[in-house]
Amino acid sequence: MEAINDLYRHELRLWLNLYLPSGELVKKVRVGSKVRRVYDAAQTPFERVLASSSAPPDQVTALQKLRSSLDPFQLGR
Numbered sequence: 001m002e003a004i005n006d007l008y009r010h011e012l013r014l015w016l017n018l019y020l021p022s023g024e025l026v027k028k029v030r031v032g033s034k035v036r037r038v039y040d041a042a043q044t045p046f047e048r049v050l051a052s053s054s055a056p057p058d059q060v061t062a063l064q065k066l067r068s069s070l071d072p073f074q075l076g077r
Helices: 002-009 011-018 045-051 057-069 072-076
Strands: 025-031 034-039
Touching: 002 011, 011 045, 011 057, 011 072, 045 057
Parallel strands: none
Antiparallel strands: 025 034
């Protein structure tokens, strides 16, 4: 159990936030009796932070340094 908790706290968290893109729900549109979901383009949470104007610049540079020091293939393994 400790090994799984360690994985989720460190390697998996970094891989999900820095390298794995995901789509974000923008809106829901009702078409008759069905609901159509509209998503934006897939981006990683890291890319969303870079695009945000409210992100603190010192934290953004720290994230950029962290991402450049990591190997996504090693994290995925």
